[in-house]
Every structure is written in C-alpha cells, then in structure tokens.
Amino acid sequence: MFAKLGILLALASDGTVGSCLAADEAPTPRPKYERAVLIRFEGTITPLLEQFLYRKLAAAEADQADLVIVEIDSPGGLVDSSFNVAHRLRDLDWAATVAFVPREALSGAAIVALGCEQIIMAPTAVLGDAGPIFLGEDSLFRHAPEKLRSDLARKIRDLAERRRRPPALAEAMVDMNLTVYEVKNRQTGARAFLSEHEIKSSPHPDQWEKGPLVLESREGSFLEVNGQRAVELTLAEGQAADREELQKLLGLTGAPQVLEPGGVDTAVDILNSAWITGLLFVVGLVALYVEFSTPGIGLGGLVSLLCFALFFWSRFLGGTAEVLEVVLFLSGVAFLAVELFVLPGFGVAGIGGLLLIVISVLMACQTFLIPETKYEWEVFGKSLMMISCSALAFLAVAASFGRHFGSLPLFNRLVLQPAGAERTARAAGGDGGDKPAPILAPANPFGVDVGDWGLAVSPLRPAGRARFGDRYLDVLTDGDFVERGRQVRIIEIQGSRIVVRDVEEA
Known part of the structure; x- marks a missing residue:
C-alpha cells in the first residue's frame, strides 16, 4: 500500500497524475482586479490639476472600480498640491492604486507616485529629483532654505514608510547632501538602504554591514533613477514599457477604462x-x-x-x-x-x-x-x-x-417705449415747428413729463433720486455726475427710465 502511495506521489511530482488532478479539481483562477480605471496625470502640478484628479477619483469610486492606475507624466509643480494628491492616494481605501510612469515623474510628480501602493515604470522613465526650489529676486531659481527642506524630508519619509519603500532613498530626492548606502544585516542577511545617520542611530549599529554607496545619492545631487534602477533599489515594483505590458503585469483581463476629461x-x-x-x-x-x-x-x-x-x-x-x-x-x-x-x-x-x-x-x-x-x-x-x-x-x-x-x-x-412717445418728442422740441406743443396729461405712471424741472436729492452717479413737486423718483443722468441739490430737467422718459440733465448744462 505504501509502495503504491509512493508511486502515486512520484507520479504527481512528475506532473503526470498531478496535472490530471489539477485539471479536474482546481478552480479557474479569478482575476485579481475586476474593474480597473486609468487616470492621466499630465503637465505641471497646480490646484487645477489636483482638483481634476479628485473629480476622476470620485467618478472611479462611483463606478465601483477596484484598481486605480494613475499614469504620471509630469515635471513637477507646486509642493502643496503634490503632497495633497499623494496623501489622497495614500489614504484611498476603496481601491488599489498604481502609479504608471511611462516617461517622467520628477519633483512633485515623484511625490505623487510615492503615495501609490505600486510604482510601475518604463525602463527608460525617470523618477526623483524632488528638491524644492523658488524664484529668487534676480529671477533665477534657487534651492529652498533648510527649514523648508527639513519639513519636506519628514513628509516624504512618511510617505515612503507607509508604502514600505526605503525612506532614506525618498529623502535623498529632496536632500542633495544626504548619502545612502546599501547595507546588509549580519544576523538575518536582510538587505536595506540606509543613510549614515540611520545606521548610527539604529538600536544595534554593529549589526549592519555597510556596502557600496548608492551612486545616485552622491553628495551634491538629488536622487534620480530610471525604471530599471528604481526596481533594483525597491523604489518601484516593476517595469512596463507601455499600457499593454502594464495590463499583463497587473493580470488584467482587459484594458483599463481611461477616464477622459469631460465637458x-x-x-x-x-x-x-x-x-x-x-x-x-x-x-x-x-x-x-x-x-x-x-x-x-x-x-x-x-x-x-x-x-x-x-x-x-x-x-x-x-x-x-x-x-x-x-x-x-x-x-x-x-x-x-x-x-x-x-x-x-x-x-x-x-x-x-x-x-x-x-x-x-x-x-x-x-x-x-x-x-x-x-x-x-x-x-x-x-x-x-x-x-x-x-x-x-x-x-x-x-x-x-x-x-x-x-x-x-x-x-x-429692452426698454418699453412710453405711450406718449410722440408727445414727448414734441415737448422736447423735436418737431422743429413754431406751434407750441399741446398740453396733455402725462402718459406715464410717474406723474411727470419731459421738460419738467426737479431737484436732485442725492448725488446722481449717474443713478440717484430727484424730487419733482411732491414726488420722489429714481432718475438717471445721461452719463454726467450731478451733485446733490442741483436743479435737473427731464430730457427723456423710456419705460421705467427717467433721464435727466443738469439745468445749467441743459
């Protein structure tokens, strides 16, 4: 019996029986992600681009996506917007996040990429160089002061630690004076990337065997790596030259839905x-x-x-x-x-x-x-x-x-003509004749007519109020300023508009 069992196990190990059992009993593997979306994050990072990403994330959540791919192609931008986006991606709990870098993710764009669970890069794409700069009084770009760099270093280290990436390498992106070494734990054989300060401040500094310097972190330069080197340094999880390779790498059954800019x-x-x-x-x-x-x-x-x-x-x-x-x-x-x-x-x-x-x-x-x-x-x-x-x-x-x-x-x-428009023209002298205009009842609800005199009870700029007898009416000059207390004369009535002019000018 045991001999037969041994033969059966041997056959299974050779794949003869094992493959048959697998074919009969093993269930069909389900895809890791059922609904993937892709959002293009391109250009300079500004509040406008930041809000665009938020709107697309909201659309992806409403569409019940379980994978969000952020395709980053950006030279960087504003620090606050970059960290805001990175923190939003870091705290996303309804879908997995992948940063795909086909060309470049520099400066603030590198910070955004660090907020994602995975970073997939094209072999020739570049990531890093997040040193803060500002425009000096001589209109030349300068490196930010130490106070600002220290704050950025802490924030970018927190992002890297949250995603289990080497914090020292992330810090080297914003600190040009930080050098990082590849080290090995003498007891466990674990490989890591630490700065000199991290080695000395660890609980057991003697356990670390210092290896070669990470060349990209040499003093005087901000860390910047290509796709292949990013994978070697564990800053990125994989390489893909295009979307098709990315689809295969992530095990997607179909192309992700691209969330295009809408109206x-x-x-x-x-x-x-x-x-x-x-x-x-x-x-x-x-x-x-x-x-x-x-x-x-x-x-x-x-x-x-x-x-x-x-x-x-x-x-x-x-x-x-x-x-x-x-x-x-x-x-x-x-x-x-x-x-x-x-x-x-x-x-x-x-x-x-x-x-x-x-x-x-x-x-x-x-x-x-x-x-x-x-x-x-x-x-x-x-x-x-x-x-x-x-x-x-x-x-x-x-x-x-x-x-x-x-x-x-x-x-x-847009202005209603008064019923007595023809009479208004005659009263204003528009008919050109010598015969005086007949006296008719006012053809408007104001109780006044063209040619009536009044007193400005407020400055007319050009709107204001004027008194005609015992009536206080809203009036409008023909463009000139009239001081309070000046005598005015009505020169035109159109609908609800009473146009007046200073008596001296009239």
Whole structure:
C-alpha cells in the first residue's frame, strides 16, 4: 500500500497524475482586479490639476472600480498640491492604486507616485529629483532654505514608510547632501538602504554591514533613477514599457477604462484662463451697472449673476476658491447697493463694498492669502493686473452705455417705449415747428413729463433720486455726475427710465 502511495506521489511530482488532478479539481483562477480605471496625470502640478484628479477619483469610486492606475507624466509643480494628491492616494481605501510612469515623474510628480501602493515604470522613465526650489529676486531659481527642506524630508519619509519603500532613498530626492548606502544585516542577511545617520542611530549599529554607496545619492545631487534602477533599489515594483505590458503585469483581463476629461473639465480649464476671467469681469460689471441704472429691466442682474457664478464655480472646481470668497463678494455687492439706494453719497459703504469685491476676487484667483515668495508675488501681480485691466474696460464700456444705452439697436428693445412717445418728442422740441406743443396729461405712471424741472436729492452717479413737486423718483443722468441739490430737467422718459440733465448744462 505504501509502495503504491509512493508511486502515486512520484507520479504527481512528475506532473503526470498531478496535472490530471489539477485539471479536474482546481478552480479557474479569478482575476485579481475586476474593474480597473486609468487616470492621466499630465503637465505641471497646480490646484487645477489636483482638483481634476479628485473629480476622476470620485467618478472611479462611483463606478465601483477596484484598481486605480494613475499614469504620471509630469515635471513637477507646486509642493502643496503634490503632497495633497499623494496623501489622497495614500489614504484611498476603496481601491488599489498604481502609479504608471511611462516617461517622467520628477519633483512633485515623484511625490505623487510615492503615495501609490505600486510604482510601475518604463525602463527608460525617470523618477526623483524632488528638491524644492523658488524664484529668487534676480529671477533665477534657487534651492529652498533648510527649514523648508527639513519639513519636506519628514513628509516624504512618511510617505515612503507607509508604502514600505526605503525612506532614506525618498529623502535623498529632496536632500542633495544626504548619502545612502546599501547595507546588509549580519544576523538575518536582510538587505536595506540606509543613510549614515540611520545606521548610527539604529538600536544595534554593529549589526549592519555597510556596502557600496548608492551612486545616485552622491553628495551634491538629488536622487534620480530610471525604471530599471528604481526596481533594483525597491523604489518601484516593476517595469512596463507601455499600457499593454502594464495590463499583463497587473493580470488584467482587459484594458483599463481611461477616464477622459469631460465637458466640466474643459469648461473649468477655459474659465480659469486669464483672458476669459477678465471677460467675465467686464461683462458681469457692465451688466450690474445696467441693472443698477435701470432697475426695472432685470436682464442686467441675470447676466451679472451668471458671469460671477461662472467665475466662482470655475474657481471652486479649480481649487483656489472656497465659501469665504463668495461671502465677501456678495457682501461687497450688498454694500454698493446700500450706497446707491439707501445712503446717498459715496462713503464708507461704497469704499468698503469695492474693497470687499476686489479682495474676494484676488483670494479666488490664488491659493495664498498674503504673498511671501517671489512666485507668489508674481501670481498676485498677475491677478491684480487682470482686475485692473477689467476695471478700466468696465469704466469705458459703462460710460458708453450710459450715453447710448437707450439708442442702441439691440438694447433699445429692452426698454418699453412710453405711450406718449410722440408727445414727448414734441415737448422736447423735436418737431422743429413754431406751434407750441399741446398740453396733455402725462402718459406715464410717474406723474411727470419731459421738460419738467426737479431737484436732485442725492448725488446722481449717474443713478440717484430727484424730487419733482411732491414726488420722489429714481432718475438717471445721461452719463454726467450731478451733485446733490442741483436743479435737473427731464430730457427723456423710456419705460421705467427717467433721464435727466443738469439745468445749467441743459
């Protein structure tokens, strides 16, 4: 019996019987991942790119993906955005994460890759060189001060330790003076990569046998490795030249679904450009001016609301605006409305409203409150220049609209013509005859008519209030500023608009 059993085991070891049993009894292996998605992470890392990745991660989660492949091709970017993305990938608990680097993941992009569970690189792709730099006063890039480098070193070590990668090699990406050695534990034979400081500070320094220096970490250079070398140093888990090899390496039964940029992503990119932002400001401010000048129309308010809603919506999705900016902006508009209609005279409310609007827009265009570095000052200067140019364009357009709004072919249809328009023209002397105009009852609900005199009870800029007899009415000048207490004369009535002019000028 034992002899027969021995023969059976021998046959099984040769594969004759074993293969038959396996064919009959072994279940078909299930794929490791059932639904994989791929997100392209390309270009300079900014809050805009950061928010794009977050939107795609949300879409992948909603699609019940169990594997997220982040295809990284980036030279780096902002430090805060890079670490934010890395931490989001590190804390992802509903899917496995893989960073695929077909070409380069340098600087901040290397930090993003370290946040993933696996790093797969093309053999010639490069990873590392995450040394922080900033733009100096001479417009040349400089290495960041030691205080900032120390903080980055701690953060990148934490990322590497979380993913069981050599923290010393990760730190060497941001510290050009750190040298790393390949070491071997004399008792266990375990291989590791440690810096000189790590060896000396370990509980048993004598247990480590120092080997050769990791050449890429030599003093004076930030660690940067290609795909093959990254695998040797255990910074990467594998190599794949393209997506097909990546698919085979991960054991996927089909190509991963690529989450392409959608209409929202395209709209956000366009609306975050400086030219489009400036155009939104000009159109929104002009529409707001028209609404304040002719409050009975309503179209100006709707257009203004749409423009500023698009601005803040794009900045929300772009990662530079939050609720505070919207609150400040709405407060500024409310202050201006109070200044125009409740407390005549340009004072604290008007100035405060303008400041709140400018501050809210500046804050919505940048990720910092007060600029500190040269780069932040440049961003602040560009935002301020964009707001200034938009304000100048608004003033020019508003002045033109103030004089010609009612006569423009497109906009005169937005204003209801009074029933006594023909009589209005005669009363204004438009018929050119010597016969005096007949005296008729006013053909509008205001109880006044063209040619009536009144007194400005508030500054007209150009909107304000004037008294005609015992009636207090909202009026609008034809573009000129009229001080409070000046006598004015009605020169035009169109729908809800009463246009006046200073008596001396008239």
